[in-house]
Amino acid sequence: MKKLAAFKSLLASPGRVVIVTHFKPDADALGSSLGLAGFLTKKGHQVSVITPSDYPDFLAWMPGNDSVIALTKDPGPEQQAAKLIQQATLIFCLDFSNLSRISNLGEMIKQSGAVKVLIDHHLEPEAFADFEQWSAEAASTAGLVFELIEELEEKSLIDRNIAACLYAGVMTDTGGFRHNNTRYREFQIASELVRLGADPHQIARQIYDTNSLERLRLTGYVLSEKLVVLPAYRTAYMMLSHEELKKFGAQTGDTEGLVNYGLSINNVKMSVLMYDRKEEIKLSFRSLGNFSVNELARKHFAGGGHRNASGGSSKLSLDDTLKKLLALLPEYQHLLLED
Ligand code: 5GP
Ligand code: MN
Secondary structure (H helix, E strand, O other): OOOHHHHHHHHHOOOEEEEEEOOOOOHHHHHHHHHHHHHHHHOOOEEEEEEOOOOOHHHOOOOOHHHOEEOOOOHHHHHHHHHHHHHOOEEEEEOOOOHHHHHHHHHHHHHOOOEEEEEEOOOOOOOOOOEEEEOOOOOOHHHHHHHHHHHOOOHHHOOHHHHHHHHHHHHHHOOOOOOOOOOHHHHHHHHHHHHOOOOHHHHHHHHHOOOOHHHHHHHHHHHHHHOEEEHHHOEEEEEEOHHHHHHOOOOOOOOOOHHHHHHOOOOOOEEEEEEEOOOOEEEEEEEOOOOOHHHHHHHHOOOEEOOOEEEEEEOOOHHHHHHHHHHHHHHHHHHHHOO
16 A cells, blocks of 8 residues: 555544445455454444445355444435444445445545545546555455555454455455456465464355355246357346346345356357346446456446456346347457457
């Protein structure tokens, strides 16, 4: 981190800290937030973690989960969040870098006079923070939190709870140490976290091997009925209506990972999942090699992320969102057919 000395002295006296992460947080978003919260609490700060929405049940085991303020349709948590943000001396934004991605909370943070810190690994961050721990090479935000603690020379404060939260982020954002963002460094960080008490087997089980029967049935349905391959564009896509999600009793997080199946098909270079969240259509993109889904998501679907893993949204109907995607494919065909 640049200006590390100034940051260090900022942390030296107790403050009112708010940690915010992105909409529908995944294990990296929540794990990095709760890991950092554990660390800052140990340093004597008063810390609150706020999420702009709910998140999957398979993340509820994370130490600190019980005190997370998750915004819902109910106005209570949002009022509580507004008050905490107003009173905060220090606000951390983790695992996202565009305040527009957290709707109302983004506005509140913009208005706040607190010192702002960005910890993130997504491409093209918005410049709003006073301090940044940012790297697009880092596979996870949790890894960046670990490195920041290391830079502060306070690794001794990482206990087994903090280590478990951070390990979960490193594990999931590398797809279980499989994606092309998995560097030597990720293994180093992971091994340090295991040394400090994270249990790789337990954490993997809690995140990957705790399916509800409904979720497995939904996966089966998507793979057998909804997966479409377009060989001419080396593209696979899946589309789920609100009715279908309802029929399978889908819960938050149940669609996570579906998009990866498309990318495992021989010769497919891009996989897209589209589903109806009711207030908008959510899109997930994955690609292999040089093909940048970040560019596609940013330019056409108000989103972004990483080169090979991005997300976005659409205000069109589900069918019109598909039409829009299909109409874009010819423009990208030459890139999709490369190598
Ligand atoms: P997923 O497809 O798993 O939801 O997201 C893939 C990656 O893209 C993650 O790093 C996620 O943070 C990012 N991402 C997902 N949705 C959006 C979005 O709407 N906007 C931006 N900027 N990034 C997103
Ligand atoms: Mn992440």
